[in-house]
Amino acid sequence: MTVKRYDPVDVLVIGSGMGGAAATKILAEAGLRVVCLEQGRWSQEYGHPHNSPDWEWQRTHGRWHTAPNVRRLPEDYPVDTRDEEPLMWNGVGGSTTHYTATWPRYRPSDFVKGREHGFSPDWPLTYEDLEPYYEINDRDVGTSGYAGDPGRPPRKGFSTPPLSPNPYGKVVAKGLDKLGWHWWMMDMAVISQDHDGRKACNYCGNCQSGCNRGSLADVSVTHWPKAIRAGAELRTNARVEKIETDASGRATGAVYIDMRTGARYFQAADVVIVAANGIGTPRLLFLSENAQFPDGLANQSGLVGKNLMHHGLALVEMWVESITNTYQNVVSAAYIIEEFSETDVARGFINGVTLHVVRMNGAGYQAAGSHTGNVAPWGVGHHAWFKRHFAHGVCILVVGEDLPLEENRVTLSDTLKDSSGLPAPKVEYRLHPNDRKIVDFGIDRALDLSKSLGAFETKVNRFVNPEGKYAPGAWHLLGTCRMGDDPQTSVVNRWQQAWDVPNLYIMDGSPMVTSAAVNPTSTIGAITVRAASYLRDHFAQARTAKRTTKSGVGNR
Numbered sequence: 001m002t003v004k005r006y007d008p009v010d011v012l013v014i015g016s017g018m019g020g021a022a023a024t025k026i027l028a029e030a031g032l033r034v035v036c037l038e039q040g041r042w043s044q045e046y047g048h049p050h051n052s053p054d055w056e057w058q059r060t061h062g063r064w065h066t067a068p069n070v071r072r073l074p075e076d077y078p079v080d081t082r083d084e085e086p087l088m089w090n091g092v093g094g095s096t097t098h099y100t101a102t103w104p105r106y107r108p109s110d111f112v113k114g115r116e117h118g119f120s121p122d123w124p125l126t127y128e129d130l131e132p133y134y135e136i137n138d139r140d141v142g143t144s145g146y147a148g149d150p151g152r153p154p155r156k157g158f159s160t161p162p163l164s165p166n167p168y169g170k171v172v173a174k175g176l177d178k179l180g181w182h183w184w185m186m187d188m189a190v191i192s193q194d195h196d197g198r199k200a201c202n203y204c205g206n207c208q209s210g211c212n213r214g215s216l217a218d219v220s221v222t223h224w225p226k227a228i229r230a231g232a233e234l235r236t237n238a239r240v241e242k243i244e245t246d247a248s249g250r251a252t253g254a255v256y257i258d259m260r261t262g263a264r265y266f267q268a269a270d271v272v273i274v275a276a277n278g279i280g281t282p283r284l285l286f287l288s289e290n291a292q293f294p295d296g297l298a299n300q301s302g303l304v305g306k307n308l309m310h311h312g313l314a315l316v317e318m319w320v321e322s323i324t325n326t327y328q329n330v331v332s333a334a335y336i337i338e339e340f341s342e343t344d345v346a347r348g349f350i351n352g353v354t355l356h357v358v359r360m361n362g363a364g365y366q367a368a369g370s371h372t373g374n375v376a377p378w379g380v381g382h383h384a385w386f387k388r389h390f391a392h393g394v395c396i397l398v399v400g401e402d403l404p405l406e407e408n409r410v411t412l413s414d415t416l417k418d419s420s421g422l423p424a425p426k427v428e429y430r431l432h433p434n435d436r437k438i439v440d441f442g443i444d445r446a447l448d449l450s451k452s453l454g455a456f457e458t459k460v461n462r463f464v465n466p467e468g469k470y471a472p473g474a475w476h477l478l479g480t481c482r483m484g485d486d487p488q489t490s491v492v493n494r495w496q497q498a499w500d501v502p503n504l505y506i507m508d509g510s511p512m513v514t515s516a517a518v519n520p521t522s523t524i525g526a527i528t529v530r531a532a533s534y535l536r537d538h539f540a541q542a543r544t545a546k547r548t549t550k551s552g553v554g555n556r
Contacts, residue, residue: 003255003264009033010539012253012269014240014284017094018524019508020275021219021227022137023532028232030536035267036232037256039239040075040091043098043220048212055206056364064209066098066475075237075259079279080413081427082465084310084474088277092236093220095277095521098208099475100332101189101216102356102519103143105134105526108153109342110401110516116343117350119434120404123513124485124494127153130526133533137525141217142195145187151338160193163201165334168324172335172357172394175452186333186356189217189522196222205362207331216330238265239420243272243288243297243504249547251297251504257420270543271503271535275528278308278477278509282410283425285481298481298498298506303491305410307479309515312353312400312431312439313472314462315371316446317360318455319392326360326393333358333397340445341517349434351401353442354517355449358397366390372459394453398442401517402435404479431470476520481510483527496531502545507531 011027013020016038028034046063049055058064066087068076079086089097106127114122135156145158162185165173176183190207193200201215214221228234237259244252244266253268274281282305288297296304337355344352360370367386369375370393376385408429416424431439443460450458465471484490487499496511498504507528509520516523535542 003266005266006268008253008268008270009035010269010543011035011271011273012037012267013273013275014254015094015275015277015280015508016092016219016224016234017275017277017508018096018219018521019528020094020273021223022140022525022528023273023275023507024232025140025223025227025230026529026532027536028227028230032536032539034232035269036234037238037240037254037267038092038234038236039259040089041236042092043210043218048210050204050206050209050212055209056362059206059209060365064098066208074419075239077418077422078416078424079427080416080424081429082471083427083429083469084471086279086427086474086477088279088477092224092234093218096217096219098210099521100207100330100519102332103145103187103189103522104336104518105152105187106516106518106523107341110514113351113514119350120514121484121489124483130523130530133526133530134522137522137529141189141219141222141525142191142198143187143189144192146185149184151182151184158187159195160191160200163188163190163192163330164203166325166329167322168326168329168359168394169334171320171322171324171453175449176335176337178452179448181337181339183335183337183339186336187522188330188332190330191215201330203329205328205331205359240284241287241420241422243274243284245290245292245297245501249292249501251501259420271505271539273505273507275506275508278480279410279425279427281506281508281510282480283412286412287422293500298491298500298504300500301488301491303406303482303489305480306406306408307404307482308408308410308427308429309402309404309478309512310429310472310474310476311515311517312402312435314398314439314443314460316396316398316443316450316458316460317370317372317374318394318450318453318458319389320394320453320455321392323391324394325391326395327362327366327391329359331359331361336518340441347441349437349441351403351434351438352517353398353400353438355442355446356397356399358395360393360395363390366393371395372461374457374459394455396446396449398439398446399517399519400435400438400442401515403432404482404514405432410480429474436470476509476515478509478512478515478520481506482513483511484513495534496527500547502547503542505531505535
């Protein structure tokens with residue numbers, strides 16, 4: 001097999017999503033030679049369906065579906081699982097291409113669960129350590145929101161004012177105030193005014209088909225143009241097959257397949273960063289096994305692929321007499337309810353839950369059952385049902401923290417392969433009984449809101465498959481290469497440097513220690529900015545670093 005070789009570069013980044021984009025931008029702007037390999041294409045090449053009459057079909061069944069097992073594009077890799085529906089995008093920008101850009105931060109308590117209850121470890125850093133990097137990342141992506149939430153640490157302002165809640169917000173706020181719950185405008189990575197050369201959101205509601213205006217913080221719009229201007233090279237259609245190592249255990253670069261021709265190339269680098277998401281990263285580390293690393297790269301601890309976290313999820317929809325126009329605006333949340341986000345053992349479980357006041361989708365999606373299977377009748381009564389329900393809906397997303405469990409894991413499939421013949425990842429995931437209690441508690445609180453609003457109909461989606469098992473839409477892929485201060489109990493150190501492979505870094509959701517009860521992309525970006533800034537400032541040591549049990553290539 002002939003493998004063509006490229007000249008060495010300073011840094012090779014694998015994956016172009018939130019982590020890969022932020023790391024590449026920071027390192028390229030410092031003058032380092034950076035190449036990023038992305039197995040997919042630019043999202044613009046797929047054609048956003050916003051002006052197509054079948055735009056909802058494309059998002060729910062076609063090429064803009066959020067799950068690779070449904071899309072089945074050549075650049076996707078299938079996922080071998082019956083325990084979930086993993087959601088990701090294999091293309092420039094990763095899952096920021098079609099996510100909701102919901103942007104809350106973790107809470108200070110989310111970093112110290114070991115001290116709180118001991119069923120999760122503490123992070124090797126604190127909220128205060130990460131706070132400056134949240135600010136940098138927020139500036140880079142562009143945000144909207146309202147500062148001053150008394151339930152959270154003080155923070156600086158947002159790039160733009162909050163998005164309009166429309167009639168929806170006013171209706172729901174009355175019900176929340178009646179219950180006496182604390183709620184706040186959701187932090188969003190969607191700009192409400194023109195900002196940084198990007199257009200303001202026009203409230204079309206088709207966020208998950210990729211924003212064709214650049215209003216939503218897709219890193220292919222926010223980060224990659226700047227990284228490329230700084231000298232970074234982004235190679236698309238480049239599926240990484242294996243990370244190579246030398247006799248000393250250092251990474252030397254990666255072999256990748258050109259998806260267009262099938263040719264193989266080797267890109268040498270002094271430092272390798274893996275940013276392939278919480279499923280793709282452990283998969284690649286397992287694919288990179290060799291005689292020196294027989295259990296997979298960077299896996300001396302045996303924890304690669306373990307402790308997978310998705311969040312415990314449920315959706316509760318209700319329909320009220322008031323006009324809500326919930327099909328309008330961004331698809332994500334108008335408000336976040338954090339009344340129940342901290343542990344209260346009197347509830348019968350540890351950790352917490354947040355409720356997100358999210359919007360519904362368009363007319364076709366709602367008539368076909370929306371999020372909870374409330375299907376409009378066909379024939380006689382259809383129009384009356386539609387008039388009664390459409391523009392009258394309220395939807396609550398329940399987001400519970402799930403515990404990191406070793407049995408929730410990513411391995412390699414024995415039977416399923418991608419279009420290049422590489423083993424697909426296999427995912428096993430079960431919800432811990434504690435986390436099931438969290439979700440049930442959140443559902444009950446959403447039902448309380450339904451009563452407060454005087455809803456005339458309410459439906460619940462508990463994400464249960466035909467076998468009766470919890471099988472979530474796995475939007476968040478976290479924890480499979482945990483960070484820590486002990487090489488026996490973690491895969492990477494506090495700077496996201498692999499203990500076993502000193503010039504290998506992991507910068508995506510994999511190093512995250514806990515899942516919290518909120519969307520993770522803001523925190524993935526912040527930990528990446530922190531780790532990449534450290535690598536930039538200590539690059540001379542990083543390029544020659546040897547295996548160590550210390551916490552990083554520099555001082556703690």
